[in-house]
Structures are given as structure tokens and as C-alpha cells.
Amino acid sequence: MSNYPLLNLFWTMLEFFLWILWFFLLFKILTDIFRNHDMGGWTKALWIIFVILLPFLGVLVYVIVNGRGMSQRDLKQAQQADDAFKQYVRDAAGTGGAGAAGGGHVDELAKLADLRSSGALTDEEYQKAKDKLLA
Template structure:
């Protein structure tokens, strides 16, 4: 087949529409799996409630997904935030455990690290906490971090 014939048979606009359709299908499946995951993660739904939503989402996907987003969309966002906070807390606990210090081990005393029982990890964690609470600016955070690490 001649390459010029292929270009005429499938113009650029059709390529654009095909890519748009492909993107929308991928978006649809992402949303569907996100909702199914949220159904199973939700603690405020009973077993029958989860089964009902799951059947609705699988049997009538368009209506089920839209109904779920309308009925439970805000609580879905809250569960995502709670999951992210739990993951972050677990990660910070893992870092402290790997560094070999506990949050209450920060003792007083003088030394280059700031205390006898404190490590750079504790200082950086406290500094990040201050930044998260808005007590210090990004510039102050960077300067203090540079001092701790030097």
C-alpha cells in the first residue's frame, strides 16, 4: 500500500479524535477502579451497602459512577486525605525507627547536633513540623536545614 493513501484514509483530525477517545477510556477505567477501591475502603458502609454500590457500579457503570460521585464524593476525598496522613505518619515512624531514635529521646545538653540524645533526623523532623504548621517560612526552613546538615 502506498503511504500517501494511508494519510488520505486517516487524516490528522481522526488521529486526534482517536487519541481523545483512548484518553477518555483510560480516564474512565481509572475513575472506575478508584471508586471500587473507595467502596471497599469505606468504613461507614455496611457489607450490604458495599455490595449494593459495587453491583450498581459494575452493572450500570455510567449511572453507578455518577451516582456514587454525587452521593459520596466529598467523603471519598476525606478518606483519601486520611489515608495520605496515615501513610505519612507511618513513613515518619519508619524513618525514626531506621535512624534509631524515638520522638521523646531528644535530650538537652550541648554539642554539634544540638543535644546529647538528638540526631539530625530529629532536628529535621521538628523543623519540617514547624514549616508545616506555618511557624517558619520556606527560606527560614532552608537556612536552618543547611545549618543542621553542615
């Protein structure tokens, strides 16, 4: 039989979870301090010292003072990542903003297929043009 009651086990798990949550919040704030381009170097240094020397008070004050800015920077970073991903997909698919001049093979193949279906190209001419385009 154990001398560690079940309620103590739950309390220990809660404390462990809160410590993990605390470290997550602390690292989130430290990364936000470095990511904030509105602050100068000395301001960043003072915030870091404040957050490290008085962690609970420093984190609470930082969230109160810069909470709105933190969410705006997170949103801006997410939008930049989304835009970069979309641009990568456009470049990989060959349908970038430059169109056919930028190497839009998909657009050219669609035009060739339209010409073939309208009867302007024979199957042999279509195949030759397609092979030339993809080469």
C-alpha cells in the same frame, strides 16, 4: 497515501484517553467502596452491582453521594502513610519518642560531644565512650 485523516487520528487519541480516564475513575470508585468503613457489607454489594450494571450512571451517582467522603478517606490515608514514614525515619535514626531510653544513639553522641567540647571528657575518654555506645 493514507485514508485515515489527521483529524480522525486526534479523535481516536482523545477517545483512547477518555477510556483510560474512565477506567481510572471506575477503579478509584471500586477501591473507595471497599475502603469505606462506614458502609456495611450489603451496602457495598449494592454499590458494586450498581456501578457494574449501570457504569456511567452508577459512577456519577456514587461521586455525587460520596464525593466528599472519598476525598476525606484519601486525605486520611495519605496522612497515615506520612505518619508511618516519619515514624520509620525516627526509628531508623534512633530518635524515637522514647529518647535515650529507647536507644537514641544520636542524642547520646551529641551529649558526649558536648562533654568533650566543654572539657569534661578527654579525647581518649570520649573515644572509649563512643565505641562503647556504638558497640
